Amino acid sequence: MRSWTDTLRFAFQPVVNLTTGTVAALEILARPEAGDVLARAQREPELDGRLAASAVRDAARRETLLPLHVNVFAGTLADLGGLAALRDAVRAVGRLPWEITVDVCPPFTHVPHRALLEGVSALRGEGFRICADGVGDGDVPLRLLDDLAPDLLKLDASLLSRTATVRAMRTLCEELGALLAVEGVETEKQCAVARDAGAQLAQGALFAPPARLPTVEVYVPQLPTSIGALRPAGPSVREFVRPAALLPDSASAEQVRTLLTGAPEVSGVLLVDRGGAPVRSVQRDRFLLSLSARYGHALYADRPAARLGDRPRTVGVTATAWEVLDVVADGEHSRTADDVAVVDDDGRCVGVVRLADLVRALAESRVEQAAGLNPLTRLPGSDAVTGEVDRWVAQGRGFALSWLDIDGFKQVNDGAGFAAGDELIRAVGRVLARAESDAVRVAHIGGDDFLVLADPAGLGPLAAEVLDAPWSAGGRAVTLSLATVVCPPGSVPDHRRAAAHLAPLKKAAKALSGASWVCGQAGRDGFEVRRGAAAAAAVPTRGGAPRAS
Numbered sequence: 001m002r003s004w005t006d007t008l009r010f011a012f013q014p015v016v017n018l019t020t021g022t023v024a025a026l027e028i029l030a031r032p033e034a035g036d037v038l039a040r041a042q043r044e045p046e047l048d049g050r051l052a053a054s055a056v057r058d059a060a061r062r063e064t065l066l067p068l069h070v071n072v073f074a075g076t077l078a079d080l081g082g083l084a085a086l087r088d089a090v091r092a093v094g095r096l097p098w099e100i101t102v103d104v105c106p107p108f109t110h111v112p113h114r115a116l117l118e119g120v121s122a123l124r125g126e127g128f129r130i131c132a133d134g135v136g137d138g139d140v141p142l143r144l145l146d147d148l149a150p151d152l153l154k155l156d157a158s159l160l161s162r163t164a165t166v167r168a169m170r171t172l173c174e175e176l177g178a179l180l181a182v183e184g185v186e187t188e189k190q191c192a193v194a195r196d197a198g199a200q201l202a203q204g205a206l207f208a209p210p211a212r213l214p215t216v217e218v219y220v221p222q223l224p225t226s227i228g229a230l231r232p233a234g235p236s237v238r239e240f241v242r243p244a245a246l247l248p249d250s251a252s253a254e255q256v257r258t259l260l261t262g263a264p265e266v267s268g269v270l271l272v273d274r275g276g277a278p279v280r281s282v283q284r285d286r287f288l289l290s291l292s293a294r295y296g297h298a299l300y301a302d303r304p305a306a307r308l309g310d311r312p313r314t315v316g317v318t319a320t321a322w323e324v325l326d327v328v329a330d331g332e333h334s335r336t337a338d339d340v341a342v343v344d345d346d347g348r349c350v351g352v353v354r355l356a357d358l359v360r361a362l363a364e365s366r367v368e369q370a371a372g373l374n375p376l377t378r379l380p381g382s383d384a385v386t387g388e389v390d391r392w393v394a395q396g397r398g399f400a401l402s403w404l405d406i407d408g409f410k411q412v413n414d415g416a417g418f419a420a421g422d423e424l425i426r427a428v429g430r431v432l433a434r435a436e437s438d439a440v441r442v443a444h445i446g447g448d449d450f451l452v453l454a455d456p457a458g459l460g461p462l463a464a465e466v467l468d469a470p471w472s473a474g475g476r477a478v479t480l481s482l483a484t485v486v487c488p489p490g491s492v493p494d495h496r497r498a499a500a501h502l503a504p505l506k507k508a509a510k511a512l513s514g515a516s517w518v519c520g521q522a523g524r525d526g527f528e529v530r531r532g533a534a535a536a537a538a539v540p541t542r543g544g545a546p547r548a549s
Helices: 037-043 045-061 074-080 084-092 113-126 142-148 157-161 163-176 188-196 253-262 284-292 296-300 321-330 355-372 382-394 409-416 418-435 456-468 495-510
Strands: 008-017 023-032 068-073 100-105 129-135 152-156 179-183 201-203 245-248 268-272 278-283 314-316 340-343 349-353 399-406 440-446 449-454 480-487 516-521 528-531 538-540 546-548
Touching: 008 045, 023 037, 023 045, 037 045, 045 068, 045 074, 045 084, 068 074, 074 100, 074 113, 084 100, 100 113, 113 129, 113 142, 129 142, 142 163, 152 157, 152 163, 157 163, 157 179, 157 188, 163 179, 163 188, 163 382, 245 253, 253 268, 253 284, 268 284, 268 349, 278 284, 278 340, 284 296, 314 321, 321 340, 321 355, 349 355, 382 399, 382 440, 382 449, 382 495, 399 409, 399 418, 399 456, 399 495, 409 418, 418 440, 418 449, 418 456, 449 456, 456 480, 456 516, 456 528, 480 495, 495 516
Parallel strands: 023 068, 068 100, 100 129, 129 152, 152 179, 179 201, 245 268, 314 340, 480 516
Antiparallel strands: 008 023, 008 201, 268 278, 340 349, 399 449, 399 480, 440 449, 516 528, 538 546
């Protein structure tokens, strides 16, 4: 009688880093040629554990150095806890636990959550990475997702049409310190949407279909760096992490040479201790040059490779790209091109970053940002604020969105000249730029129009600064109008709805004489006139439109 192992084959699908365009890991997929072994594995935890172990052994036979993703049903983790079969297989093939990500797969409905969390904790204690798989197409409760605190969250590509949901998942990942991946990506449009929504990783037929042999050759569409994903402090280093080539710190120079000559894409090897912490860094070119020197191989081949290594340069997983550049700049000039090791909170290596990836992405972001700046004020355009509005909405955060413009600006240009008008716009822009902070975002839409996003409580001082200033152009006194819509948490689904609420308020502010400020709230009729000729509360008219009283 044939065993299930006789009809089971494995396929490898690359998990792609959307920032660097490289393969970050390989997911191992079971492909039974006959029978219902996967259905049985869902019912039989011991069989599922043996499948995971077989996947790791199959990858070892393919001699891939890339980190691996292994699928395990949630019920298996709840029943078997630490997955002894998987742990033994990882040790037997010479892999390190932190090179393995366990993709916890649905169903979750009838799985005892406490037992599942205990199983996850046991794996994490061994050093394994945890991924919540099938989110959006499965039955994982949000509360359980929060309790799992996965290192990676995989969304089904079917969710990409629901951008607010994807952005909410990105926000959750940021709070949990997790990466966001999208699986099942088949088109360039889906790839662009995933990137714009903030996903760092993706997999699917677009990049490379599952194949019997591991591959690092993938197709990644050329996508511009997303300004919204690059925060003022710089993009997170996690967006640039590449797989690290790891060997134990006791490895000989011959072992390192064998690894490097067999994998030309590897730029260096990190020697790690038993806990996975980098001890020495072996740079490819310098190492091979030492061995190729006269008597080099005879001198070093059987000796510890650590003798030919350097002290590793490391950064934490929460570091930004700019902080990595600081580490590189502070080091020896001869090591500028060396990989920088990225370590987790326990000091274990989770990958490396390359200087070239960082410089390329930061340069692209600067070009993209410069293209989006208004040439007169050097303030960003409306996309910067509307993107931040959507981010705040996804976070469940209340906000005030304001429209500021100059009263009678055409008459200013006609009377004082365009140069005086340009200088007035620059002056208003400078005041707004000084007000920018984590709680205030400003944009120059064009002409004399500006957008301001702020916490509702902090808007008063900014309004006073722009409305009370003695503005003038060519000796003519000028006033400004401000319209604000306050959006409590949950009152609007996105920036478009907020803008729709703001439009009539702008019209009302422009109808008042002198410096004016009209404030309303999303979902409520009427508005309050805080500045202007009629400084009284507004009431709805019989037809429902607001009017000042």
